Amino acid sequence: MALTIGIVGLPNVGKSTLFNALTRATVLAANYPFATIEPNVGVVPLPDPRLDALAKMFNSHKVVPATVSFVDIAGIVRGASEGEGLGNQFLANIREADAICIVTRAFDDPDVVHVAGKVEPASDIETITTELILADIQTMEKTIPRLEKEVRGKKTEAAVLEAARAALKVLEDGELLSAAAAGKGLDTEILREFQLMTTKPFIYVFNMDDAGMQDAARQQELGALVAPAEAVFLDAQFEAELVELEPEEAAEMLRENGQEESGLDKLARVGFDTLGLQTFLTAGEKESRAWTIRKGWTAPQAAGVIHTDFEKGFIKAEIVSYDDLMEYGSMAEVRAHGRVRMEGKDYVMADGDVVEFRTGLTSKR
Ligand SMILES: Nc1ncnc2c1ncn2[C@@H]1O[C@H](COP(=O)(O)OP(=O)(O)OP(=O)(O)O)[C@@H](O)[C@H]1O
Numbered sequence: 001m002a003l004t005i006g007i008v009g010l011p012n013v014g015k016s017t018l019f020n021a022l023t024r025a026t027v028l029a030a031n032y033p034f035a036t037i038e039p040n041v042g043v044v045p046l047p048d049p050r051l052d053a054l055a056k057m058f059n060s061h062k063v064v065p066a067t068v069s070f071v072d073i074a075g076i077v078r079g080a081s082e083g084e085g086l087g088n089q090f091l092a093n094i095r096e097a098d099a100i101c102i103v104t105r106a107f108d109d110p111d112v113v114h115v116a117g118k119v120e121p122a123s124d125i126e127t128i129t130t131e132l133i134l135a136d137i138q139t140m141e142k143t144i145p146r147l148e149k150e151v152r153g154k155k156t157e158a159a160v161l162e163a164a165r166a167a168l169k170v171l172e173d174g175e176l177l178s179a180a181a182a183g184k185g186l187d188t189e190i191l192r193e194f195q196l197m198t199t200k201p202f203i204y205v206f207n208m209d210d211a212g213m214q215d216a217a218r219q220q221e222l223g224a225l226v227a228p229a230e231a232v233f234l235d236a237q238f239e240a241e242l243v244e245l246e247p248e249e250a251a252e253m254l255r256e257n258g259q260e261e262s263g264l265d266k267l268a269r270v271g272f273d274t275l276g277l278q279t280f281l282t283a284g285e286k287e288s289r290a291w292t293i294r295k296g297w298t299a300p301q302a303a304g305v306i307h308t309d310f311e312k313g314f315i316k317a318e319i320v321s322y323d324d325l326m327e328y329g330s331m332a333e334v335r336a337h338g339r340v341r342m343e344g345k346d347y348v349m350a351d352g353d354v355v356e357f358r359t360g361l362t363s364k365r
């Protein structure tokens, strides 16, 4: 299950700087499938220090982290839906994204041109969300007449048309569909096939300068602008410099800046959380690997991520929690202390479970 996040924002706010930092981090880590898919799509490993510890314990030949894909597209300006700037055609490139990352400029540098002439995050966010709403209105205005025909021809259920009309009304009132779903019970599941922008969860990235990164009050103020959505504060230029460094040097730089983790790591993590995802782990000589699942998934569903046949063939899962494994230092010791659990098909996976699945097919991690 690949998580894809589309990056949107006004032009010249640091989207590509962020994207470059993200994708160069990829090259540094390098060790996962399909690194580059298209020029503007980057696959980024989800940082997970547990994998390195597992790889050491199991003498794994490689480490395979979970991944997050980012898609960088052209900037949107006010009026994009009417063709201003480059228009809004390129939003098609992120129709399939699971979440949208709205990058907003919050750095001052007068040498960097701001398309609206001044740095004003609140109004920039308003511009972007309005354009996303307008793009959805365009989609619905095209879709509804088609649905009407299909309902008359009994090719589509009337409920779909009803939901589409309800969605259009929400959008025309200037509201995000995700907000209407949360507050007014609008059914976005039935709208899924239309790949609307504003049904997707938004994550806000505020691209700060040095002063802003140290300014807790300002961050609180910006966070409040977008709550309850998640806000990530980072300095894209600093992040781009960080990924040029060796990991130890980068960690040292972060510490000097009073940051515990890089903005990129934070963004990947927040993206994961926003979408209700988590990872479980497998470890062996071949590889130590993180696998992405949804929170609440059962052991057979998790097995199905490794191999589709494993879900049907599931017998049981041998599970040890990562923390126990680290505490006792080896599988043999964990076993000796009775901390290895045999779980059946109703077991709900927990984050950090280190798993070996027993299936009717072959014994396989
Ligand atoms: N945190 C920051 N502080 C200062 N300058 C920054 C910061 N982040 C990015 N910049 C600068 O802002 C400029 C625009 O960055 P970038 O090209 O990444 O923007 P963009 O959003 O991708 O623009 P476009 O929509 O035109 O593609 C660059 O000169 C970059 O160096």
Ligand SMILES: [Mg+2]
Pocket: 015, 016, 017, 073, 074, 075
């Ligand atoms: Mg760009």
